[in-house]
Amino acid sequence: MNHKRSDCQRCRMRAQSIFAGLTPEELCSLGMEVEDMESGHGAVLYRTGEPARYAYTLREGAVKLSKSLGNGQEVIVRILHHGDLLGFEGMQGEPHRHTAIALAPSQLCRLDLAELQRLSERLPKVQAAILQRWQDALQSSEEQIVELGAKRAEARLATFLLQWSQRYPQLRSLPFPLTRTDIAAFLGLSTEHVSRIMADFKRQALIQEQGGQLEILKPTSLAHIAGMPDAHKSD
Amino acid sequence: MNHKRSDCQRCRMRAQSIFAGLTPEELCSLGMEVEDMESGHGAVLYRTGEPARYAYTLREGAVKLSKSLGNGQEVIVRILHHGDLLGFEGMQGEPHRHTAIALAPSQLCRLDLAELQRLSERLPKVQAAILQRWQDALQSSEEQIVELGAKRAEARLATFLLQWSQRYPQLRSLPFPLTRTDIAAFLGLSTEHVSRIMADFKRQALIQEQGGQLEILKPTSLAHIAGMPDAHKSD
DNA sequence: GAACGGCATTGAGAAAAATCAATTTTGACT
DNA sequence: AGTCAAAATTGATTTTTCTCAATGCCGTTC
Structure with missing residues (x-):
């Protein structure tokens, strides 16, 4: 310091x-x-x-x-x-x-x-x-x-990823230094469960991740999973 | 009004x-x-x-x-x-x-x-x-x-009941006008689950309820369930 | 008092999420 | 490149919680 x-x-x-x-x-x-x-x-x-x-x-x-x-x-x-x-x-x-x-x-x-x-x-x-x-x-x-209080794990994670991305509006590839355990502690889930859902999102090509960098590929789909049917329409 | x-x-x-x-x-x-x-x-x-x-x-x-x-x-x-x-x-x-x-x-x-x-x-x-x-x-x-984010249903409900009671410090029997659905909406649970746990608490004689009035019989046990090993030692 | 509506309760089964236990991957350092 | 530790992944199983359905309990109103 x-x-x-x-x-x-x-x-x-x-x-x-x-x-x-x-x-x-x-x-x-x-x-x-x-x-x-x-x-x-x-x-x-x-x-x-x-x-x-x-x-x-x-x-x-x-x-x-x-x-x-x-x-x-x-x-x-x-x-x-x-x-x-x-x-x-x-x-x-x-x-x-x-x-x-x-x-x-x-x-x-x-x-x-x-x-x-x-x-x-x-x-x-x-x-x-x-x-x-x-x-x-x-x-x-x-x-x-x-x-x-109201959302399931998938929806929480989707919301979280979208909110994170909104803090870096101009970037395509976002700094994402969180561990799965951090995300879990924030979303009230177990580390393993977060890992599984992240893997799911990757398999569905909603997001992409490498070396502490995150890319949101399909914001609209994520927004849908997050349970907010609004947001921009350009998937 | x-x-x-x-x-x-x-x-x-x-x-x-x-x-x-x-x-x-x-x-x-x-x-x-x-x-x-x-x-x-x-x-x-x-x-x-x-x-x-x-x-x-x-x-x-x-x-x-x-x-x-x-x-x-x-x-x-x-x-x-x-x-x-x-x-x-x-x-x-x-x-x-x-x-x-x-x-x-x-x-x-x-x-x-x-x-x-x-x-x-x-x-x-x-x-x-x-x-x-x-x-x-x-x-x-x-x-x-x-x-x-961190507690199970029983613990949440126990915390809630204790907090409620702390707003009426001098009363033995508390006004308790909430429906199970209200409690559920506050604690992020289903109505039925709240009902079951309340019934459990009653069976264990931790609380007592009649006609919109609630009585906390064993605050210490509730505090224990709530996951806070502190609070007064009586009962 | 009978009928009704809103809650509460209870049960059974399904779904969601946690836990436990291995691996595997990754990144940092040598 | 090789080693190591931390983090991530995956699978199997158990626990927790939800959902759906039926029933019971009151308090009101006719």
């Missing part, structure tokens, strides 16, 4: 960040200490129950947020991509509710929570931006509840 | 509401129009996709928030009790994301979203209170993901 003072003014994520609405002058006057950092595959950003000192913006890469049950079972609650935030539950002084682990080499901005706290009280724009992010997180969690 | 102008000053929920931190003078000067209302069992407060004009505070009773899939299947995403808020997704101008239906005769306060919006921009305390509620909702949704 590698730290250095960040230059937020030139950050290419700035337009999407929680500092989006601010002028360069405001941004400059914040006095926020923001550290650039890189995390390799598998790096632990924080663990469940740890007191929260920092929040993070994920600039590039992917991170899983998981909770573990007593018996050693692990559930992945949410998967984050570039542009997403993590660790903000600490803003109310609570300890971290998840374990955050990088699924791929990732670049993040690390923000001091105490400073952020003070900042958001002063700047309603920042507070509003954070509120919006909480809402997005809640929405995605509720969609996950629907997946887990 | 029955409306009347509300007297927030004397509301016994005020200490827990989003207006908690305000002095009576501030509260008075808000000019918020708040309508008292009552909803009977089964009353629809709003539906998925409707433009959101109002948010609500549930003062007494219970409300289910559900999403329906294309095929007519319904998933209950969250169940609200006295003190909980609903409809606040409309604060960002979005339409309602759920259908909200009263599970029992309920009393609510109806707040105009546009006014609330202006208000929260002016009063950081209110904004912070709302933020806290979003966070609580996210936390409970994430716990639901863990239930659905």
Whole structure:
């Protein structure tokens, strides 16, 4: 892991960040200490129950947020991509509710929570931006509840693959660094079952996979399996 | 459904509401129009996709928030009790994301979203209170993901019954107006399966039920089934 | 009180998913 | 190229859960 003072003014994520609405002058006057950092595959950003000192913006890469049950079972609650935030539950002084682990080499901005706290009280724009992010997180969690509560394994996996692909809109071949066990922990299935369904999808030429890269060959068919009869018609 | 102008000053929920931190003078000067209302069992407060004009505070009773899939299947995403808020997704101008239906005769306060919006921009305390509620909702949704993703039917039901009982801490015999189909839609199970497990729990004398009232006889055993080896040691 | 409708219960069989147990593949490192 | 460990695959079997169908239980209404 590698730290250095960040230059937020030139950050290419700035337009999407929680500092989006601010002028360069405001941004400059914040006095926020923001550290650039890189995390390799598998790096632990924080663990469940740890007191929260920092929040993070994920600039590039992917991170899983998981909770573990007593018996050693692990559930992945949410998967984050570039542009997403993590660790903000600490803003109310609570300890971290998840374990955050990088699924791929990732670049993040690390923000001091105490400073952020003070900042958001002063700047309603920042507070509003954070509120919006909480809402997005809640929405995605509720969609996950629907997946887990109402859909069969095939449909869950199809939805998941489509959602993943939507985070890389311009790419034909997507980075896909998840293990079958990760996917299983996210979809509430066993590793073997995920493996079987993935194999099925490949046999039906719906998807293609090699070396951590995924290609969605028939999005429309997948959308159909996922149980959403909408989406673009171009299979 | 029955409306009347509300007297927030004397509301016994005020200490827990989003207006908690305000002095009576501030509260008075808000000019918020708040309508008292009552909803009977089964009353629809709003539906998925409707433009959101109002948010609500549930003062007494219970409300289910559900999403329906294309095929007519319904998933209950969250169940609200006295003190909980609903409809606040409309604060960002979005339409309602759920259908909200009263599970029992309920009393609510109806707040105009546009006014609330202006208000929260002016009063950081209110904004912070709302933020806290979003966070609580996210936390409970994430716990639901863990239930659905990692636990078997018995454990889910046990957790659910215990959580329900915790919303009525002082009562021995709890109001329990849910149908088996409601429980099933919340726990991602079939009605019949819920019925069987409830019958099992009764045979084992873990719970007791009559006429919409539920009694938890052996909380510790339930907690054990639920997969949480903690909780009070009595019984 | 008889008839009715909505739930709840129970049973039997089918389907979905988990588990257990081998292999096989892959990728990293030497 | 060769070794090794981790991950993926595949098969066989068991467990869990769903589905379909029938029946029972209440509370209402006539």
